[in-house]
Amino acid sequence: MSRRRGLLQAIMGIELDCVYRSPICETIVAVILFVSLVIAISQGSAGVIMDLSSQVPWNTIEIINRYYGFVDRFAPAYAAVLLGTASIDVLLVPVLTGLSVARALEDGTLRTLLTYPASRSSVLSIKLGAVLLMTGVPTTIASLFAVYIFVPSAWSLIPLLLLTFGFWLLILLVSSVALLCCVLSRRFLVGTAGGIIAGYGIFTATAVPEFPQTLGYVLNPLMAVTEFLSGETLMTQSLCTAVILTVVMSIALFILSTVVFGRMEV
Amino acid sequence: LVASDERILRITVAIGITLILASLLGSGRFGFYYSLDPGAYTLSVFRATGDIYVTASSPTNQSFSLYVLDSDNALMALQDSSLEGTVQLVALENITQYSGTVSIPSTGVYAVLVTPSGNDTATIDVNISRLYPVPSLLVLGSILVAIGLTAMGMSHLAQRKQETKNVLETERTSSTTPGTESQRG
Numbered sequence: 001m002s003r004r005r006g007l008l009q010a011i012m013g014i015e016l017d018c019v020y021r022s023p024i025c026e027t028i029v030a031v032i033l034f035v036s037l038v039i040a041i042s043q044g045s046a047g048v049i050m051d052l053s054s055q056v057p058w059n060t061i062e063i064i065n066r067y068y069g070f071v072d073r074f075a076p077a078y079a080a081v082l083l084g085t086a087s088i089d090v091l092l093v094p095v096l097t098g099l100s101v102a103r104a105l106e107d108g109t110l111r112t113l114l115t116y117p118a119s120r121s122s123v124l125s126i127k128l129g130a131v132l133l134m135t136g137v138p139t140t141i142a143s144l145f146a147v148y149i150f151v152p153s154a155w156s157l158i159p160l161l162l163l164t165f166g167f168w169l170l171i172l173l174v175s176s177v178a179l180l181c182c183v184l185s186r187r188f189l190v191g192t193a194g195g196i197i198a199g200y201g202i203f204t205a206t207a208v209p210e211f212p213q214t215l216g217y218v219l220n221p222l223m224a225v226t227e228f229l230s231g232e233t234l235m236t237q238s239l240c241t242a243v244i245l246t247v248v249m250s251i252a253l254f255i256l257s258t259v260v261f262g263r264m265e266v
Numbered sequence: 267l268v269a270s271d272e273r274i275l276r277i278t279v280a281i282g283i284t285l286i287l288a289s290l291l292g293s294g295r296f297g298f299y300y301s302l303d304p305g306a307y308t309l310s311v312f313r314a315t316g317d318i319y320v321t322a323s324s325p326t327n328q329s330f331s332l333y334v335l336d337s338d339n340a341l342m343a344l345q346d347s348s349l350e351g352t353v354q355l356v357a358l359e360n361i362t363q364y365s366g367t368v369s370i371p372s373t374g375v376y377a378v379l380v381t382p383s384g385n386d387t388a389t390i391d392v393n394i395s396r397l398y399p400v401p402s403l404l405v406l407g408s409i410l411v412a413i414g415l416t417a418m419g420m421s422h423l424a425q426r427k428q429e430t431k432n433v434l435e436t437e438r439t440s441s442t443t444p445g446t447e448s449q450r451g
Contacts, residue, residue, distance in 0.1 A: 022273060022276060023276070023280075025273065025277065026273075026276050026277050026280040027280075029277055029280055029281060029284075030280040030281065030283070030284045033281060033284045033285075033288075034284050034287065034288060037284075037285075037288040037291070037403075038288070038291065041288075041291055044313045044315070045295070045296060045312075045313075045396075046296070046312075047296040047310055047311060047312035047313075047394075048310070048311045048312075049298050049300075049308060049309070049310050049311075050308070050309045050310075050311070051300075051306070051307075051308060052306065052307040052308065052309055052344075052347075053306050057347045058307075058343070058344045058345075058346075058347040059344055059345045059346070059347055063344060064344060064345070067311065067340075067341065067344060070311050070375070071311075071337060071375050149315060149373075149400075149402060149403065150313070150315060151313060152313060152315065152373040152374050152375070153313075153375070
């Protein structure tokens with residue numbers, strides 16, 4: 001068990017040194033942090049104006065609700081920052097997947113990696129995991145930090161966890177699509193372009209009002225969680241269904257990628 | 267330093283520089299322009315991460331009152347429909363214009379309340395802007411950059427010292443070796 005763990009750690013080390021070498025990693029962190037801060041600043045700069053007449057008492061339900069609606073904005077601001085930063089991640093994830101898989105196929109690094117006594121599916125899992133870590137961790141931490149600094153409000157754990165989960169599901173889906181594009185095409189440019197078109201297509205199409213809503217929730221779980229938390233249209237059961245379908249779709253895409261990769265001559 | 271430590275330091279410096287840049291971003295202006303009847307109030311609620319700069323004026327030169335409250339006192343005022351019993355950070359009465367920095371004790375939600383002082387309808391223009399750079403981000407960014415650069419500098423210095431020491435050691439060894447002496451001779 002420990003030997004297997006050591007082996008996987010060694011492969012992960014090679015992956016980090018080869019694909020995420022300096023300054024790629026530093027640039028990713030800096031860009032994501034900067035974008036998160038910019039969106040959080042715009043969220044924190046908003047204000048609310050209330051007309052308080054001398055004839056009517058100020059403590060009407062509408063005014064008090066507007067006040068609390070403005071004060072308790074941590075989760076909506078976090079959702080806005082995540083959605084904004086996700087628009088960069090859906091471009092970044094296919095590029096990183098392309099560098100990690102298709103470029104490694106082109107320059108022969110993958111052949112060296114496959115000399116390790118690890119299955120091809122393990123190698124592919126590590127590559128996918130590295131892409132998720134490299135984009136998901138900076139985005140989550142930077143978004144929380146930016147909202148904490150610029151949108152000071154009371155916060156509760158459940159909405160934050162739900163939003164974070166929705167975001168991770170979105171990048172899991174995009175990375176699975178990009179992975180399939182890369183193993184099918186075996187070319188960096190083609191695989192990355194396919195991943196970007198698919199990832200960005202998913203992200204933008206689901207934001208269009210004419211797009212079928214149910215499919216939109218499955219393809220963009222972050223949007224589904226945001227709608228659910230706003231409490232307007234989405235019910236708990238629909239959210240669960242959307243989330244399960246997203247997970248199933250991502251796993252199916254990954255399994256398909258491993259099957260194609262397993263039969264491939266490297 | 268190990269290569270991974272060096273990378274962590276580089277990421278620290280990158281984060282620090284990003285924070286410094288973000289602390290200088292020029293946005294966060296918020297304001298309103300209202301015509302108010304006597305006895306009516308306008309409450310403007312906003313978020314502040316540091317001191318704010320407030321400018322208020324009446325284009326028609328009518329007098330008005332301006333109050334700045336924290337979130338608890340703003341809520342108290344709303345619930346009681348009155349400013350009585352509230353603690354104000356700034357209370358300016360019967361003014362026609364004001365511009366100045368309001369010191370904010372801690373980050374959070376604050377409110378500006380304006381009302382005409384006289385018996386006529388008054389037009390009031392209020393602007394609230396954040397002061398730059400944002401102190402918390404600037405300080406944190408500078409600390410991270412300083413820590414990262416110092417640690418990297420010290421590491422390079424130590425590495426150089428070690429290299430010099432190794433070279434001297436090699437030279438000393440080669441000069442005391444008999445075989446080397448004879449080769450030189």
